[in-house]
Amino acid sequence: MSLLRFGVTLLLFAYSLGEPGTFSVDYENDCFRKDGEVFRYISGSIHYNRIPRVYWKDRLLKMYMAGLNAVQTYIPWNYHEESPGRYSFSGDQDVEYFLQLAQDIGLLVILRPGPYICGEWDMGGLPAWLLNKKDIVLRSSDPDYITAVDAWMGKLLPMIKPYLYQNGGPIITVQVENEYGSYFACDYNYMRHLTKLFRSHLGDDVVLFTTDGAGVGFLKCGSIQDLYATVDFGPGGNVTAAFDAQRHAEPRGPLVNSEFYTGWLDHWGSRHSVVSTTRVAKSLNEILSMGANVNLYMFIGGTNFGYWNGANTPFAPQPTSYDYDAPLSEAGDLTEKYFAIREVIKMHRKIPEGPIPPTTPKFAYGTVVMKQLQTVSDALEILSFSGPVKGMYPQTFIELSQAFGYVLYRTRLPVDCNTPTPLSSPLNGVHDRAYVSVDGVSAGILERNRAISVNVTGKSGSQVDILVENMGRINYGKSINDFKGLVSNLTLGADTLLGWTMYSLSIDEAVSQGLLGETKPTAPPAPAALSLPAFYGGSFIIPDGIPDLPQDTYIKLPQWRKGQVWINGFNLGRYWPSRGPQITLFVPANILTTAAPNNVTVLELEEAPCSPGTCSVEFTTTPVLNATVQSDLKQHWRLFTVDDL
Ligand SMILES: *[C@@H]1O[C@H](CO)[C@@H](O)[C@H](O)[C@H]1NC(C)=O
Ligand SMILES: *[C@@H]1O[C@H](CO)[C@@H](O)[C@H](O)[C@H]1NC(C)=O
Ligand SMILES: *[C@@H]1O[C@H](CO)[C@@H](O)[C@H](O)[C@H]1NC(C)=O
Ligand SMILES: *[C@@H]1O[C@H](CO)[C@@H](O)[C@H](O)[C@H]1NC(C)=O
Ligand SMILES: *[C@@H]1O[C@H](CO)[C@@H](O)[C@H](O)[C@H]1NC(C)=O
Numbered sequence: 001m002s003l004l005r006f007g008v009t010l011l012l013f014a015y016s017l018g019e020p021g022t023f024s025v026d027y028e029n030d031c032f033r034k035d036g037e038v039f040r041y042i043s044g045s046i047h048y049n050r051i052p053r054v055y056w057k058d059r060l061l062k063m064y065m066a067g068l069n070a071v072q073t074y075i076p077w078n079y080h081e082e083s084p085g086r087y088s089f090s091g092d093q094d095v096e097y098f099l100q101l102a103q104d105i106g107l108l109v110i111l112r113p114g115p116y117i118c119g120e121w122d123m124g125g126l127p128a129w130l131l132n133k134k135d136i137v138l139r140s141s142d143p144d145y146i147t148a149v150d151a152w153m154g155k156l157l158p159m160i161k162p163y164l165y166q167n168g169g170p171i172i173t174v175q176v177e178n179e180y181g182s183y184f185a186c187d188y189n190y191m192r193h194l195t196k197l198f199r200s201h202l203g204d205d206v207v208l209f210t211t212d213g214a215g216v217g218f219l220k221c222g223s224i225q226d227l228y229a230t231v232d233f234g235p236g237g238n239v240t241a242a243f244d245a246q247r248h249a250e251p252r253g254p255l256v257n258s259e260f261y262t263g264w265l266d267h268w269g270s271r272h273s274v275v276s277t278t279r280v281a282k283s284l285n286e287i288l289s290m291g292a293n294v295n296l297y298m299f300i301g302g303t304n305f306g307y308w309n310g311a312n313t314p315f316a317p318q319p320t321s322y323d324y325d326a327p328l329s330e331a332g333d334l335t336e337k338y339f340a341i342r343e344v345i346k347m348h349r350k351i352p353e354g355p356i357p358p359t360t361p362k363f364a365y366g367t368v369v370m371k372q373l374q375t376v377s378d379a380l381e382i383l384s385f386s387g388p389v390k391g392m393y394p395q396t397f398i399e400l401s402q403a404f405g406y407v408l409y410r411t412r413l414p415v416d417c418n419t420p421t422p423l424s425s426p427l428n429g430v431h432d433r434a435y436v437s438v439d440g441v442s443a444g445i446l447e448r449n450r451a452i453s454v455n456v457t458g459k460s461g462s463q464v465d466i467l468v469e470n471m472g473r474i475n476y477g478k479s480i481n482d483f484k485g486l487v488s489n490l491t492l493g494a495d496t497l498l499g500w501t502m503y504s505l506s507i508d509e510a511v512s513q514g515l516l517g518e519t520k521p522t523a524p525p526a527p528a529a530l531s532l533p534a535f536y537g538g539s540f541i542i543p544d545g546i547p548d549l550p551q552d553t554y555i556k557l558p559q560w561r562k563g564q565v566w567i568n569g570f571n572l573g574r575y576w577p578s579r580g581p582q583i584t585l586f587v588p589a590n591i592l593t594t595a596a597p598n599n600v601t602v603l604e605l606e607e608a609p610c611s612p613g614t615c616s617v618e619f620t621t622t623p624v625l626n627a628t629v630q631s632d633l634k635q636h637w638r639l640f641t642v643d644d645l
Helices: 003-016 053-065 095-105 128-132 143-163 188-202 216-222 239-249 277-289 336-346 507-512
Strands: 023-026 031-034 037-039 042-046 070-074 081-083 108-112 171-175 207-213 228-232 256-261 293-300 366-375 389-391 406-412 417-424 433-438 441-447 453-458 463-469 500-504 534-540 553-556 563-567 570-575 584-587 598-604 615-620
Touching: 023 207, 042 053, 053 095, 053 293, 070 293, 095 108, 095 143, 128 143, 143 188, 188 207, 207 216, 207 256, 216 228, 216 239, 228 239, 239 256, 239 277, 256 277, 277 293, 277 336, 366 598, 433 453, 441 453, 507 563, 507 570, 534 615, 570 584
Parallel strands: 042 070, 042 293, 070 108, 108 171, 171 207, 207 228, 228 256, 256 293
Antiparallel strands: 023 031, 031 037, 366 534, 366 615, 389 500, 406 463, 406 500, 417 453, 433 441, 433 463, 534 598, 553 584, 553 615, 563 570, 563 598
């Protein structure tokens, strides 16, 4: 080994291994202690699972430059254990690399490994395969749930143990469960079991904590012996009163707000949430003036790529963007809120000097003409690798061993329907949206809580195709056992529809392998208000001679209605401009290439603007997340009320 190589090796070694330290709660002096010194954290939430790996460093540096000394992240179980015992921890899922980066940049880490995380993430981070046991009681002592949790934590916690502050890593505290006091089960044995489990893997020295709403009611079921109780609350309220709730559970020790809301989440069909910078700055200043510890949730929200968004009850799925009106935008851009927060922090701690990494440049690649490819029904052989399953009654996604995306349910009309006959889901069992066609002509849409019936006509024996979309599992409250697909029988008139052929669809695989072909010539489209769910493809070349391309961009689908969009096989997420408020989808530069044409694939579920004439998608430099929404909601969304718990 040359001297140089030796030197490099030593450097790398020193780089990745910090000095072991101590971190503890000082009950006498109402503070944390780090290496014996009084310590207070000012932290921000960043979910590595919502940001492409290539951007982790940029976002963490921006957080560091804002004056934060820590970051907080969840670890979503379902992101890492796709099926029992099959773990993924590489690429965008490389949580160890994320922890290492945080440490290298000079940020401590507050880790929230669940098992349940909420987080507006599919099923609150719990893997859908837990529902293989139909009546499982999630987040409780249910033995099947516990067995799965033990196996997962047995994999995860030993992996993160070297990253504990005590072992020379960045992790100062570890949260157990999440807002458990808001869950109906109130199972102390479950929380005791988790405590023992975390201790057995991580040791006795690490500070374990819980987080609950800032109300004595929440802390009742959420806090437990040996876990330091903290609270969460947003700006604009009475900070003293909120911390009084924490004091009820923890008479002594540091004050901690584990989720101070810098913004708020969105739902399809509801107005974009905005929280004023002035309110955030004012409350943050109050919190810091009390000497309290705080985590800003979110500091950067990021994106629900693919199918990862969750939903609230009554069923209201969240959109693809998780911008959150946070101080760093979805794309990591510096905002007015970022600088306002930095000014507040500056009044309470010395913040680093030097340049703040700039907002990343965006590029408008322009208009891309799209061509119709196959319909979903025409492409079943390509899309359904495993072939169909037959059954008298419909089966759920989980029964069909599918977690996300779309399943096609096919049956035949048992009788002539010469006049419009209602095809219905009397038990509201379409989870979540179904695109119904009869003999290749669209008949309408069924939607959970909104449309339980469509009229169909056709001869006996006509083929009925029902493409069912999973729009994201409920992530909060008592309804997280959210089965997808046709979860109850459909009726035609007074009769139950029988004899189903069910196609699990591997759409992502088919798209990324470029398997979808052009549409075969058919009869001119029948007059229908909607078209059949179908794929559309187009491509664009990134221009030569402009430095630093590819750059980030936003895709916009004007006049398209609802669907899913991929670029070069990467699933960007759902678009639904006809409902809003999100109009553009964030396209990170790392999925684009200058080496070949970039391929855009769209699955349009309702109606593409392609016939007559040409249709296109558009790349722009400006995000639009706040379009006005038609307030066609029958229910008034009352999120986070007692009824939903
Ligand atoms: C805030 O709450 C505290 C404690 O409950 C109370 O003493 C105080 O009057 C409240 N302040 C305001 C402005 O309402
Ligand atoms: C179905 O057709 C009947 C009779 O034409 C009509 O009254 C009813 O509103 C229709 N239902 C739907 C869901 O369109
Ligand atoms: C459909 O109805 C049959 C007969 O009543 C019942 O056995 C079956 O469980 C139902 N299926 C679903 C998915 O509800
Ligand atoms: C896009 O598709 C074309 C045709 O299949 C292929 O040649 C090209 O490599 C693809 N581009 C990328 C970036 O995968
Ligand atoms: C959307 O946000 C932009 C940028 O903040 C703002 O200029 C615009 O007025 C907003 N539009 C609506 C409909 O709220």
